[in-house]
Amino acid sequence: MGCLKTPFGDTMTSWTLESIRALFHTPLLELVYQAATVHRRHFDPLQVQRCSLLSIKTGGCPENCSYCPQSSHYQTGVKAEKLMAVDDVLKAAKNAKDSGATRFCMGAAWRKVRDSGDFEQVLEMVKGVNTMGMECCVTLGMLTEPQAQRLKEAGLYAYNHNLDTSRNHYSNIITTRTFDDRLETLDHVRKAGISVCCGGILGLGETEEDRISMLHTLSSLATPPESVPINALVPIEGTPLENQKKISPFEMTRMIATTRIVLPTSMVRLSAGRLSLSPAEQALCFFAGANSIFVGDKLLTSPNPEVDADLELFNQLGLKGMPGHVEEPETACESLCC
Numbered sequence: 001m002g003c004l005k006t007p008f009g010d011t012m013t014s015w016t017l018e019s020i021r022a023l024f025h026t027p028l029l030e031l032v033y034q035a036a037t038v039h040r041r042h043f044d045p046l047q048v049q050r051c052s053l054l055s056i057k058t059g060g061c062p063e064n065c066s067y068c069p070q071s072s073h074y075q076t077g078v079k080a081e082k083l084m085a086v087d088d089v090l091k092a093a094k095n096a097k098d099s100g101a102t103r104f105c106m107g108a109a110w111r112k113v114r115d116s117g118d119f120e121q122v123l124e125m126v127k128g129v130n131t132m133g134m135e136c137c138v139t140l141g142m143l144t145e146p147q148a149q150r151l152k153e154a155g156l157y158a159y160n161h162n163l164d165t166s167r168n169h170y171s172n173i174i175t176t177r178t179f180d181d182r183l184e185t186l187d188h189v190r191k192a193g194i195s196v197c198c199g200g201i202l203g204l205g206e207t208e209e210d211r212i213s214m215l216h217t218l219s220s221l222a223t224p225p226e227s228v229p230i231n232a233l234v235p236i237e238g239t240p241l242e243n244q245k246k247i248s249p250f251e252m253t254r255m256i257a258t259t260r261i262v263l264p265t266s267m268v269r270l271s272a273g274r275l276s277l278s279p280a281e282q283a284l285c286f287f288a289g290a291n292s293i294f295v296g297d298k299l300l301t302s303p304n305p306e307v308d309a310d311l312e313l314f315n316q317l318g319l320k321g322m323p324g325h326v327e328e329p330e331t332a333c334e335s336l337c338c
């Protein structure tokens with residue numbers, strides 16, 4: 001790790017590839033202990049943010065991401081649908097808020113945002129969710145800087161745009177866009193003043209070096225992401241990765257612990273793949289520094305643990321939901337959601 005001085009005189013650490021590699025290969029229990037220690041310095045370790053996820057535009061995507069059920073390149077049984085109506089989305093957001101979610105994420109199976117009526121509708125959705133006092137996050141594919149600015153003006157809190165894997169492994173997984181395309185959109189999001197949510201997927205046939213390299217790219221961004229989702233591949237029949245070997249819970253734990261230490265103040269999200277982890281394995285991930293999950297029995301198109309199972313998990317572990325910090329405006333909400 002090298003030390004840099006910020007303009008304010010305090011020290012900022014920059015992680016070299018070698019230092020991340022050494023950390024990643026630390027014996028697991030020692031690594032988890034270090035990560036848990038770092039976690040406690042920056043967060044209440046008993047608080048785990050509950051996020052809600054909704055697919056506002058499902059299927060028919062022109063990209064060929066080898067893991068994705070929504071790509072039109074593969075026969076996965078996911079039907080292409082039109083963009084959801086604003087009112088329906090806001091009703092879902094209200095339900096999510098009532099059930100304790102403090103972040104509402106909307107996903108669209110788009111390659112990129114087009115300046116169109118659909119984008120105007122998404123801006124309305126963002127405005128509505130923001131008005132409810134939840135962190136509003138969207139993931140819509142590639143964005144230009146003016147589009148990012150419009151999302152910011154509508155009240156967008158965060159934009160999710162994952163690197164998914166290392167630069168080296170990227171073209172084995174997706175060929176319809178490049179790693180640099182991803183970085184360019186992240187730059188547009190950052191320039192618009194939107195919080196960046198960017199992480200990856202384990203189980204895409206990548207090596208440990210690929211995982212280390214992805215973390216190095218994330219920590220080397222001019223401003224590292226405030227939010228880092230770590231997904232385990234949900235294998236989808238019909239996709240090229242349907243028979244991929246499942247990652248072990250210890251691989252997930254190692255990745256989460258390393259992420260927590262390399263990006264100590266970021267939210268580390270235990271995202272897709274929780275159904276293949278037992279309650280005890282998820283507990284190990286929380287101990288290693290994961291402090292957010294998606295709640296609700298569906299992710300975008302694939303299953304997620306039942307709400308009751310997560311409530312029981314929180315009770316058993318003594319965890320509580322992280323309180324929201326986005327303020328509800330004082331004026332009454334004029335949208336159709338309430």
Ligand code: SAM
Nearest residue numbers: 067068108109110139141162231232233234272
């Ligand atoms: N189309 C937009 C994009 O790709 O940025 C937004 C939606 S896309 C479904 C959001 C993220 O979901 C992907 O970047 C990927 O990390 C994750 N994802 C998709 N399919 C997955 C799967 N089968 N298992 C785990 N994560 C998956």
Ligand code: DTB
Nearest residue numbers: 107139229271272299300301302
């Ligand atoms: C993220 O990193 N994982 C979420 C969210 N960001 C958008 C998506 C997971 C999708 C899993 C496959 C599906 O349900 O379609």
Ligand code: SF4
Nearest residue numbers: 061063065068071109
């Ligand atoms: Fe499309 Fe996003 Fe799925 Fe890739 S991950 S196929 S861009 S919806």
